[in-house]
Amino acid sequence: MTKKLLIVCETLDNSLITPVQELAAFAASCSISSDETTVMIAGQDVSAAVPKAAAAGIDVMTVEHEALRYYNPPALAGSVIEVCRRIGASRICFSHTMQSCAAAVIVANELDCAIVTGVERAGENNGVIEFARSAYNGKMLEKTMFGSGDGFVCTVQSGSFASDPAAPNATGNIRKFDYDAVSEKFIPLGITAADESAISLNEADVIVAAGRGVGKEENLAVIYETAKLFSNSAVGASRIVCDNGWLPYGRQVGMTGKTVSPRLYMACGISGAQQHLVGMKNSQFIVAINSDPHANIFSTAHVGVADDLNLFLPVFIEKCRGIE
Amino acid sequence: MKILVCIKEIIDPESPLALSEDGAVVQDKNTSYRMNRYDEFALEEAVQIKERAPGTTVTAITVGQLRSSEMLRRALGKGADDAIHIVTGTRFLIPPKKTARLIADYARNKNFDLIFTGVMSEDGMYCQTGPMIASMLGIPFAVSVISEALDHLKGSVAVECEIEGGIRERAAVSLPCLLAVQSGINRPRYPSLSNVLRAKTQEITKIVARDHELSATGSPAGLLGYPPQPDRGVMLEGSREEKAEKLAAILHEKGFV
Numbered sequence: 001m002t003k004k005l006l007i008v009c010e011t012l013d014n015s016l017i018t019p020v021q022e023l024a025a026f027a028a029s030c031s032i033s034s035d036e037t038t039v040m041i042a043g044q045d046v047s048a049a050v051p052k053a054a055a056a057g058i059d060v061m062t063v064e065h066e067a068l069r070y071y072n073p074p075a076l077a078g079s080v081i082e083v084c085r086r087i088g089a090s091r092i093c094f095s096h097t098m099q100s101c102a103a104a105v106i107v108a109n110e111l112d113c114a115i116v117t118g119v120e121r122a123g124e125n126n127g128v129i130e131f132a133r134s135a136y137n138g139k140m141l142e143k144t145m146f147g148s149g150d151g152f153v154c155t156v157q158s159g160s161f162a163s164d165p166a167a168p169n170a171t172g173n174i175r176k177f178d179y180d181a182v183s184e185k186f187i188p189l190g191i192t193a194a195d196e197s198a199i200s201l202n203e204a205d206v207i208v209a210a211g212r213g214v215g216k217e218e219n220l221a222v223i224y225e226t227a228k229l230f231s232n233s234a235v236g237a238s239r240i241v242c243d244n245g246w247l248p249y250g251r252q253v254g255m256t257g258k259t260v261s262p263r264l265y266m267a268c269g270i271s272g273a274q275q276h277l278v279g280m281k282n283s284q285f286i287v288a289i290n291s292d293p294h295a296n297i298f299s300t301a302h303v304g305v306a307d308d309l310n311l312f313l314p315v316f317i318e319k320c321r322g323i324e
Numbered sequence: 325m326k327i328l329v330c331i332k333e334i335i336d337p338e339s340p341l342a343l344s345e346d347g348a349v350v351q352d353k354n355t356s357y358r359m360n361r362y363d364e365f366a367l368e369e370a371v372q373i374k375e376r377a378p379g380t381t382v383t384a385i386t387v388g389q390l391r392s393s394e395m396l397r398r399a400l401g402k403g404a405d406d407a408i409h410i411v412t413g414t415r416f417l418i419p420p421k422k423t424a425r426l427i428a429d430y431a432r433n434k435n436f437d438l439i440f441t442g443v444m445s446e447d448g449m450y451c452q453t454g455p456m457i458a459s460m461l462g463i464p465f466a467v468s469v470i471s472e473a474l475d476h477l478k479g480s481v482a483v484e485c486e487i488e489g490g491i492r493e494r495a496a497v498s499l500p501c502l503l504a505v506q507s508g509i510n511r512p513r514y515p516s517l518s519n520v521l522r523a524k525t526q527e528i529t530k531i532v533a534r535d536h537e538l539s540a541t542g543s544p545a546g547l548l549g550y551p552p553q554p555d556r557g558v559m560l561e562g563s564r565e566e567k568a569e570k571l572a573a574i575l576h577e578k579g580f581v
Contacts, residue, residue: 098468109459142546185464185498194490243508319572
């Protein structure tokens with residue numbers, strides 16, 4: 001009965017993307033020790049990524065191939081399956097990004113084992129491992145249990161497990177694995193960088209973000225006006241605002257958008273879909289304004305205001321100017 | 325060209341949500357439903373291909389309870405040519421592996437050139453069903469697709485996929501393939517009157533899913549519960565004026581204004 005864990009790390013254009021320390025913390029929270037764990041790093045040239053990934057004495061397996069320079073879910077999945085066979089791992093853990101998740105699905109299907117995506121909490125009790133993930137926009141928690149001998153594939157939501165600062169910085173054994181069975185049916189061609197506005201979000205101290213509750217494009221004026229109250233501020237958005245064409249996708253905070261952690265995040269008319277929360281929940285101080293008092297965003301906010309933002313913000317702006 | 329679009333009926337996220345004693349989602353007269361938003365984009369993309377390439381057929385398929393036929397009629401109204409309903413019981417959140425198995429079994433040997441799904445469903449947010457269908461059928465796929473262009477000569481699709489931080493990856497995917505589309509790839513249309521009239525009387529093919537196909541072997545059945553109430557956070561009380569004043573004072577105290 002083997003229960004070795006493989007942590008899968010992806011690189012994009014030779015940079016490490018996967019938060020490997022978070023995944024190691026996830027493994028620890030399921031009582032999976034580091035000597036039962038192997039980190040696999042896949043990419044075109046992973047030499048720069050290896051020192052970052054080789055954490056806490058965990059053994060590292062590298063897989064290098066031209067086809068892995070950009071995200072390539074089938075090639076990644078194929079190499080993961082081969083590595084699992086080599087080291088005898090029956091538990092496989094990816095980061096919960098769209099591309100890693102796609103690879104995880106292929107692996108689960110090929111190995112015919114259970115898969116849980118978007119794991120946010122994990123625990124172990126008497127050999128039973130319990131995973132919890134959000135469903136219904138965070139209104140529900142879905143739990144899945146595994147016995148001590150069960151294999152599984154999972155993807156872990158970023159920002160859910162704090163990396164252990166006390167973890168020793170010892171490097172495990174580093175081994176190279178040759179993989180060459182790359183399919184010609186999916187060929188990555190290159191990447192297009194994010195636009196400028198996405199970069200400004202990263203550097204802002206304060207982000208005022210607009211959601212569906214803004215109602216119409218003209219109402220963004222009050223969001224910009226609010227942002228002007230703060231120094232080094234930027235305007236962000238939930239996905240639907242970008243889908244409606246009110247703001248460019250470079251302004252999107254959340255899954256596939258930006259992950260931000262400003263000193264202040266003001267969520268205006270944002271319901272708090274999980275895809276948005278993963279991008280902003282680590283902000284230092286969160287204020288939420290939403291007309292629905294039951295909106296999920298209030299569970300993440302430090303301060304909540306149940307009100308229509310279009311009526312509330314003008315009054316708030318006036319009060320702030322009064323202070324000055 | 326033959327296109328299959330997988331769509332799902334979800335409980336409207338604005339609708340009240342509660343659990344019964346046995347952990348099932350309560351569905352009653354207050355529950356409202358709609359098509360998963362990401363699937364609206366998938367359907368629109370398929371219909372746009374049909375408009376560019378005459379002779380293309382678009383089949384909409386769903387795995388869902390009896391009432392989901394109404395959503396399929398809406399898909400016909402938006403331009404799908406025919407509709408397949410794999411009928412399940414009333415329980416929500418069927419494990420994605422089961423949904424994928426049912427759809428893959430239907431699609432096998434039917435020579436679909438393209439299969440569209442949404443990138444995820446808004447209720448389960450698993451991001452599994454699309455790639456799982458493709459894996460079961462042994463065809464390539466792309467996820468988080470934000471643009472696509474068919475290249476009939478090469479027998480492939482050029483796609484752009486959204487990855488983290490607003491970066492896009494370009495890739496070539498061989499036909500037949502599955503594309504799991506991201507929202508914003510197009511502007512979904514409203515149903516047209518002529519299509520709605522046709523949809524009213526059009527027959528929807530119903531296939532009843534057998535029980536064992538929905539049970540949870542090999543695919544974990546998640547137990548639903550309410551999340552613990554986080555202890556952080558205060559709701560400001562009072563009139564609008566008072567709330568605005570309190571918030572301004574808090575942000576002033578923290579040095580933001």
